[in-house]
Amino acid sequence: MVFISHQQKQDSIDISMKLLERYRIVSQRIILKIGGYSRELVVNIDEELPDDTIGIPRMSNELTLPEDIPYELVINGRVLSLGPVIAFVAYLKPNELTPKRLDRLKGRFSEYQSIKGLIYVCAARGINIEKKQIEGYYYNPQGENSTTR
Known part of the structure; x- marks a missing residue:
């Protein structure tokens, strides 16, 4: 690690x-x-x-x-x-990635410590193949309690 x-x-x-x-x-x-x-x-x-x-x-x-x-x-x-780098395509449109919906998805990452790496949540229409960009949010296991090392 x-x-x-x-x-x-x-x-x-x-x-x-x-x-x-x-x-x-x-x-x-x-x-x-x-x-x-x-x-x-x-x-x-x-x-x-x-x-x-x-x-x-x-x-x-x-x-x-x-x-x-x-x-x-x-x-x-x-x-x-x-x-690893893992995309979790959760919704169709980026505006559907609301704080409430993102909070509901946290349970899906309960095994994060055995996976580690970059896991991000995005919407299908937030993926731009031409620009090679994905709009979304990454999972931080420390959440709001994250501290600088």
Whole structure:
């Protein structure tokens, strides 16, 4: 399990020496894969990062990832996968994603601790294939009690 921290550098990923050793990362370039997104990045060792955190580029135009939830990290060769990323298509129209309806869906995420990763609730018409964007809400297991690590 790891957390992410967004960084300004756009062409690299920051990883502590401890994480490099734990996951046996030996390549100087890796492919970061998150759901259907992938991008090749240079590996930088950053001992200032907490051992359970990796620094990834801020991908505002491509992908938005919350920093306050845990992700599973899997290494397969040069591919570093973060996830899982799960879309829960709950309604047809985005305006149907009201606070009351979202609150009713919380029970569906009771096993979150065994899944972890990014789970978001969206509406079918909130999915824009051309722009590769999905409008919705992500599940934060800490809810309103979330604190900054």
